[in-house]
Amino acid sequence: MWPAPTGVRRARGVRRDLPIGEPSFPPVAGWEPRYRSGVILGDLLAALIGVVVVGGIVANYADPGGPVVGLVGLATFAVLVGSLMVNRVWHLAVLGQGAEEFRRLGRGFVAAAVVLALGGLLFDITQIRPWVFLVVPATALIAFPLRYALRQLLHRARREGGCLLPVMAAGSLDTVGDLITRTRAASHLGWRVDAVCTADGLGDGARELAGVSVVGELGDLATQARRGGYRIVAVTPDPYWTPKRLQQLAWNLEGSGAEMVVAPVLMEVAGPRLHVDAVLGMPLLRVTSPSFTGVRRMIKDVVDKVGSGLLIALVSPLMLAVALAIKVDTRGPVFYRQRRVGKDGREFTIIKFRTMVTNADKLLTDLVDRNEGAGVLFKMRSDPRITRVGSILRRYSIDELPQLLNVLAGPMSLVGPRPPLPEESARYAPDVRRRLLVKPGLTGLWQVSGRSDLPWEEAVRLDLRYVEDWSLALDAVILWKTFRAVFSGQGAY
Structure with missing residues (x-):
């Protein structure tokens, strides 16, 4: 439908010696x-x-x-x-x-x-x-x-390296390096950092930062952006950036075709909570509190009840077949019940299909030194306690289907952070405990972003991002992505 170019086509005749303030031809992304x-x-x-x-x-x-x-x-x-x-x-x-x-x-x-x-x-x-x-x-x-x-x-x-917008980043070594790492890990966002400006014009090597060329100092940013014909100029936090310098940079970039993007200090707060207001002639970034009540939450509760009820009716034949397979495969109960921590730290009993042998909890002490999980999580790619049927159920997350009963009953939601074990939540740092401000979910950002393959810090960051920036649209996107994550089986073990 459209070609997949390597990036942005720079218009012919772009002058490389343009002084700041003189208009140049904007870059063209075909x-x-x-x-x-x-x-x-x-x-x-x-x-x-x-x-x-x-x-x-x-x-x-x-x-x-x-x-x-x-x-x-x-x-x-x-x-x-x-x-x-x-x-x-x-x-x-x-x-x-x-x-x-x-x-x-x-x-x-x-x-x-x-x-x-x-x-x-x-x-x-x-x-x-x-x-x-x-x-x-x-x-x-x-x-x-x-x-x-x-x-x-x-x-x-x-x-595949196409349809990317060339970005020039400018800021401290840490914040620019973090931006480069994130853009490479999330190529679907369409950014590719091609050049960097730092406070002293140096990087972590010979005028390089994370493999990207350092082309100048922060004061040279506007000139370098015009010469390179970059589509985006990303400004990350650094003591150099005073309000006056940022305003001057915005003026100097006018007519260059480059979009100036400024990363706020509150890096993980975004979406519906951020608002820009003009107060006494000053642009102020207003951050509203996370919404845990109100009409949207009522709509979410209704969707949880109706959606879980419909899904239970839809997958009930599959659940019956799974129950029979578990009974035929090994002796023991069909369901596995476990205490988990929900909203505001209240404990509840989660229901899953049993995927391990009946004495799995007792065998855990012998396997602690073989833990492959991140942070406080215990995970093993080849856990000897998992049954033959259980390995299939885990790969496609079928063992999670009985949790629809938890959603219907109220302690869980269709979308939310992962419900932790009591011993896990007891070791949470104060910031991580913010995961407990909302109901845990059957699926969430953690599940659709790699599941058990994610480092603990990244899993926590995704859960906290959900708590901070929750919206009905975000829930819809997560539910849509869940189907792809389930069928691919990525990160499930």
Whole structure:
């Protein structure tokens, strides 16, 4: 659909001796307009299918052959497209990464449904109801998977080194080094740090930092950014960066085509909690408290109850087959019950399919010195206590299905941090105990990011990030990614 170039095509005729402040030609990423066009065509195709196919079926039952049906169909298509445009679902800044892309898409469909409903009331069009409650949701069910499929194509190209935006980073050695490490580990985000500026123009080697060339000092950043034609200038924390210097840097980058990105001191706080306000002429970064109550939490609870109930009904035949397989494989109970720690430190009993021999807990003391887990976790890739059926159940996380009963009962959620053992939580540092501010989940960021293959510090960071930046859109993305993680079996043992 679009080529996978190695990065950004620099426009011809870019001058290398431009003084600061003089406009230069902006860099051109050839894949970006093509990818955006593909996304727009996908959304328009979803709207067309929803209106023509689903709308046609609705029309046959509601008002076959009625003259109003054609007008309602045209109005629905126009409102859908208009709502998506108003909610800026095709803005390049949100395409291909993060939950914001899907959050905007969801807002667009909700707004379209509201507008259609109000229009039906205003003009007394009774035929509008099935279009609001059937056609719009059906269109959304088509659009979201299409978006996800396009995103996967983009991420594949980025893993192969294409469709990446060249970045110049500037800051302290530690913070720039951390940025380089993160961009390499998360190529799907589309950043590639190609050059670095530091306080003294030196790195951790011969003018290099983590294998990236150090091209100058922090004061040379604007000049170097213009000469290199970089798409993004990432400023990381360093004592050099005073408000006046950051403002001057922003002015000097105007007209260069480079986007200036400043990393806040609160590196792990993002998403809906960050707001920029202008107070007394000063831009202030306002950080709101994490939301653990309110309407969104009520919606999450409803989704947990309804979703777990539907999933139990859907997978009950599979659970019955698993129970029979466990009984045939080894003697002992089908289910394994264990005390875990939930929200606010309250303990509850978790339910799983038994995957180990019945005396597994007693055998643990003989295996402690062979622990391959991270931090306070005990994990072994070839644990001798695991049964033949248990190894299959663990690989595809089928042993976790009975936890849907915990979700239905209330102590757990579909999405949240991993529920720890009491002895694990007793050894938590104060900052790690923030994981207990929300209900533990059947799945979460930890599970969809590598599971047992992750270092303990990274697993904790992901759980704390979820606590700090929780949103309904993030839950939806995690649930979607869970299916891929389960079927791949990566990090499960």
